[in-house]
Amino acid sequence: MDWGDWLSNSQNILFVVIALLMVAAAVRVVTSPNVVHAALMLVLALGGSAALFLMLGAEFVAWALVLVYIGAVIVLFLFGIMITRAPTGRDPVRLDHERRWPAALVALATFATLASASVAAFEDEAIEGGVSSTGDLGDVLFSRFVIPFEAVSFVLLAALIGGIVLARKDPG
């Protein structure tokens, strides 16, 4: 399959747009000298991934992502930024380490490995479209996956309690 064929599909054009947006946002997340900007850029990147989920027919996951991340987690992050008085102005020296090239090298190597392995393994395998219903997802979640589901709910509960215990002021 050549690039022309690939791009002639409208879905793929949409994918390219979303992907470029996500990558740009992600790069800002890790390079922005402003902490609040970084958190807002993460919102953009996560929104892109929600859009991708919609393209892949995973409606419930997409909206859960929007609700949980954009609704809750990012707000939590903003609170964290506020409480820890992270610098919000332009002050690049304090936010990043000075020597970035080893990190960049490792990240580049990770990308090269993952991408080349993926491409080598799946070359031209196509994804058939199709939407899965939220009802079906609910059915498997509460039948086949009910035990992991309960386990995860316990993890959340533990995290809730742990968060309170850790973050509250020492009563003594």
Added chain:
Amino acid sequence: MLVSQFLVLAALLFSIGVYGVLVRRNAVLVLLSIELMLTAVSINLVAFGAYLQDTLLSGQVFALFVITIAAAEVGIGLAIVVMIFRNRSSANLDELDLMRW
């Protein structure tokens, strides 16, 4: 749509997340970068689920799990950061070298 286009995008996001984890000094920003990595994993899971036409929808189920665990991790992680900040008046990771020799 190809599987590999999603995988390559996910790999790119993951690597950007790795870069962020390694290079950011502020603990909150490191947590943000970890979220990027987790999202990349979710994309992989959902893409594989769609590709395999799995009737059990395992890909989506596990993407949900990842989102849940990520929420828990952010909650705990930020609580720890807040506590460290309270004790040391700093949330910079390179000042936390208690485990040094």
Added chain:
Amino acid sequence: MIAGFIAYAGEIHEPAHLVDGGVLAQYAWLIPLVPLVLMFAIVFFGKRLPYKGWELAEASMLFVAIYGVALLVMNANEGITHEGSIEIARIGSYTIEWGWVVDGLSIMMYAVVGVVGLAVFTYAKGYMEGDSRYTWFFAAFTLFAGAMLVLVSSANMIQLLVGWELVGLASYLLIGHYWEDHSNNAAAIKAFLTNKIADVGLVIGVIIVGVTVGSFRFGDILSAVSAGDSALAQVAFWAGLALFIGAMGKSAQFPFHVWLPDAMAGPTPVSSLMHAATMVTAGVYLLGRMFPFYQSDLFAADVKTWIIIIGSITLFAMGLLALVQDDLKRVLAYSTVSQLGYMTVAMGAGAYTAGLFHLFTHAFFKGLLFLCAGSVIHAVHSNNMSDMGGLRKPMPWTYRTFLAGSLALAGIFPLAGFWSKDEILASISYDAGHGGGAIASVVLWIAIAGAFVTAFYMARAVYLTFFGEYQGQAHPHESPRVMTYPMIGLAGLSIVGGFVNVPGLFTGFTEWLAARPLPMGDHHAESIDFALAATGLLVALAGIAAGTRVWRRDAATQRERDRFRVPLLYPLLEHRYFVDDLYRVALTDPIKGPVARFIDWTNTYVIDAVVNAFGAVAKGLARVVYGGFDQRGIDFVVNAVAGGTNEAGEMLRRTTTGRVQQYAGALFGGAVLLVVGLLIFT
């Protein structure tokens, strides 16, 4: 695990006169298990018990002693061989098993560990009274005995390794029992490290043999030996040598002996058990367990040359070292090393029975000697013989039992040591005429000379400790009964213990030990070789006579200043002075030597000149071996290993920066490298 239970007694070739052993043998797994379980009970509940855990330790030893003696009696009626195994895990085609073997060799070890252990544990109640870590001591002590029982009961090499290392661990804990003193800690670490170095040999040997045969069971390995397995035969020399290196470490053979004298830092009951029944006998036991492997010409027979050479160096050189020690426990320690040399020499001469018979008798009298030494040390609050003397009156029972032990060790008829030493001499003599060649002939002479040295240093220990005037500060008194009774019991065994194997009259011990699934192919004397026995006895008597000559009179002098006052007036006293400081005068003050010898000659004590000359040579040799080789050569290697480890640690610790992100970077980079490596190499 229970489902994997396999009892395969009789699966391998079994001579007709051997029986399975019945219920008693089937439940022999209790022997190592009971001490190990009680060890945990002592740790958890010991402090709350009326005797603070001692009763549990004693109960475990009582159990082992009764069980072991019951098996011994049964085995004396009819030879028993039994092997049981429980499968624990499976790795590839190899099974990891917990096994117990009940045959002549292991029954003998059970009985020895049980009986000597019982005596030592009883004694330790009195000795350790008031110790700040009393309960902990008995927990570690029970672990020590239990670990040895794991070792000797093992039916496969993996379990043997486990027991081997457990013994090492327990000995580390016990040697360092008084860890407040830094030098005790250092001694514990030295013992552990020296053993570890030798253990590398054992592990290599186990892997070679196990992988070649395809099974770690001794039964399978020895079956392969008797079947003449050609694959095993090819690697047999190196495997046999590696296993022997492991045995050298535990049995403190030259040059791995350095840890044993330092191990005296532990409480005396520990030394007693360590030197008698557990730990140092493990190496000889291993050689006995693998005996057919070394005996067969197809396999590791060539290693026997090395075994006999190492053993003879050990028995003679280390015996000399006992002559220059002031610390009573160190005298006994070097004596143990020397006696282990005898056992090793016997194994090298192809004499399974003789080596293990000496192990058997030595366990009684060396255990006894250490208990007596502990009793003395307890009374005078010093380890040094220069602080002792004249103790035979205040401590009559200690004196009598120590004397019995010393005579047994020196090999005086009819005590235990005489029979076992004679058996060894006879075996070497036989080997000299049957394949051992010139080496065995030389070793025979070394062994006879060693008998002289043994008697000589034991005479010194007895005279300096119990005769003459008391030199110490404390007020010596006889130990409590809880300490003297075990000593008397072991003294009884040291006196009569040799009669279980009198060639030509009653060879019960030989038959007990022969209860193995496969024939051992060793040689044992059919009748007493009177000439050889007389030689051994006369040499020992000569040693005692020489020792008496040298130290008896000296001990009568009281103080150094007395001697300086009288030499010209009383040549006899001058003579005593000369003998007293024989070594020192002869070596550090060459002027006094000829003068003293002149007086010696003028007093026509011709025999003393011989004694002096011998003493000078002995001292010189001992100093060279101890100072030049032992301290500088071998200790240097040990220290170099420690230093190297330290240096490497210094360098490596710089990687531990405490920066989480550096670790994360290394993690991701490493993962990528692994994947790339995988892609390239597959």
